[in-house]
Amino acid sequence: MLKYLLAVSTALVLTSAGAQAQCASLATATVGPISFVSAVTAATAPNPMALVYNPTRSLYYLFYGGNSSYPVEVFSATGMRLTTVSPLGYDFRGVWWNPTTSQLEGNGYSNASIVAKPLDASGYPVATTITTIFAAGNGLSMQNVGTYDPVNNEMVYYSGGTIKRTSRATNATVASAAVTGLPVATTNLNSNVVLYTGCTGREYGLYDAVNKAVYFVSRATNAYVGTSQLPSSAPGNTDFGVTYANGQLYLFNYTTRTWNGYTVVSGTPTAVAAPAASLPKLELLPNPARGQVQVTGATGPVRLLDLTGRLLREQATNTVSLNGLAAGLYVVQSGTSTARLVVE
Template sequence: MRFSYSLLPLLLLAITQCTTSNAQWTPAVNAIKLPDSLIFTSNTANNNCTVVWHPVLQRYYSLRIGAANFPLETWVLGSSTSVCVATTAIDSRGMWYNPATNTIERNCLGALGWATFGIDAGSCATGAFTTIFPGQLQATAQSCAAFDPVLNEVLTYSAATTSVEFRDRATGTLVQALLLTGTSFANVNTESIIWTGQAGYEIGLLNWATKRVFLFSRATGAFTGQSQLPAAAVTHTQFRFCYTNNRVWLFNATLRKWNAYCIWQQTCGMDVLPVELLAFNATCDGTPSLTWSTGSEQNSSHFEIERSTDAREWTFAGRVESAANSQQLIEYAWSDPEPLHAPVVYYRLRQVDLDGGDELFDVLTVSGCGTRSSTITAYPNPTTDLLHVSINVKEAIEGGRLELRDAMGRPVSRRSYRSRLGETAPVRLEWAGSRSIPASIHRCAGRYG
């Protein structure tokens, strides 16, 4: 199920995907979540419009919309962690790669127009820009534009008229307002539009309610197909939807993360993510309890839970069967029937494929859960020189120690003991009589482990 590539073939694949394909692609009935993801370093990046791929520099770029001082970040191929952080310098919306100039360009808020996009010698976005054309060269003030590199046209969507405005990139003038037809537009994302370049399916919109990508013909504006996103996909009414590097991208504002999806029948067999883990949590409910959920699964056999007291040496703790194949949200739960007794216990989740491959997920900690407790009964009380103690513990004890201490904390008598699970351990404490120990309050305490 998993695929591995040497570095050179992987780079060649990425470059090929960014060029116009001669083969015609058709929409997949069900879109597939891909491994690709881009996570913002900045914790203020919570509302995004577009991510764009530069095929020559092998970089992804994305920014938070809304102000000139919002974050602009850069990612290298194959990594979800950004490598450069800058600011947008101008209130930006959509972005696209222009092969004619080998640059990234963008449309901005309202009448700010179109602008260039600065990239330094290290291929990091800088935010530096020059205005290409001023004015509102888009359907609405908030429009997130896309780009047709073949006809050299910038396109934006008007939800009010369900039409697409095409403008000449060379002049900024309106070329056409194309009416879209053939489906309901009631729950369509109002500001975002995508350009796929696939004949007959060039234009794309997002139905945020049904989580479907609608596709339309550039020639006629007619609805020509759709692809159903996974149930766990996070959608938005205005922004956070785009297309680049032959992938649909959706932005999760909570995680500050772009996730990629394949919507094409001919390409969705590549690099499928075996399990999309949405959440993994640990709580203490009398015993350590783990819960996790998946948004999609492919050829998954089961999950294994492993635990440790030092996060270095791990042991098997339990197994939960998985759904094998699913495109729906599935929730799992597991409780530790025999918890380890340590101040902190570490848990991790291992997903195992039907073909034997596996993947480890993040480590979680549980503190002070399942702590051992015992009941101590002592008689006679008060006493002078002999004390009978009964200790009832919740598990087997080896190397237990019972101590009698005086008011100053000094040991008066001590004994070792052991017990089996559920049994009471009798312990006899003696000392040299009342004349050797002044009358006072003494404390009896047990230790083990």
């Protein structure tokens, strides 16, 4: 585990930050190749909100909304369920991976706030813990399932035929306008979900729950630019249960409790290799240290681990208390960056 942790800052990592491709709409969507079968029953958590891909760990997270006590499930890249973490600690609607901060982020019910969900050393969400990014949301409705555009550093929302973009840096509104040229009435569309595809000129997608189709929308013009038709057997999800992760559209089958994948565009960027030299470097002062250590270069919560990878402490501030720790070697981690710390 230590070898892995220390190698993170020198190995190549996968990130979709800044990656956008010239994509073509597939007139007919293809099914597969991966499905994710939930072990969480409808009685426990009925409303699936998002399936999110973490490219640095090749993990998928299945989030539910409706109550802060609901769980989140973690899957491998091949669709194997690895663990379930509960309670979630927040009533999420939209959830996304932010490749710049290397963390899970999301918006809450009723525009409650924008938050980050910390991960442990294995890349699994930490139960209960939430870090607030903005104290209030800036969406369009109480049930908005927001998404994230890493190229323009914007959070994106949809409701009632309107797409709204807000700055991830300030939470201020960037633009809000009705989508033009749609081939159907907006009442056909999933009422809360907008998809971000990462494709130039086809950045957004809206799901037609009646005709089982995805309608692509240009960020530049806010106009409809194309359609991908799904099989007639695709779920007709009207409120939630529609998401986009790692270049795939996913629809939730409420009967089988399964996220089924569909390919709706060609040329979609999934994960782009980036040299680790571009990653922020953690610096620890002093090092060796006793009492406390200052961490600079953190891109998210700061974690202190022992040599087995066991999480000892996690906090949002850059000052880490070392009180009560035995003398020896430890690992400090933030995002995908790590540094060795000697405690005296």
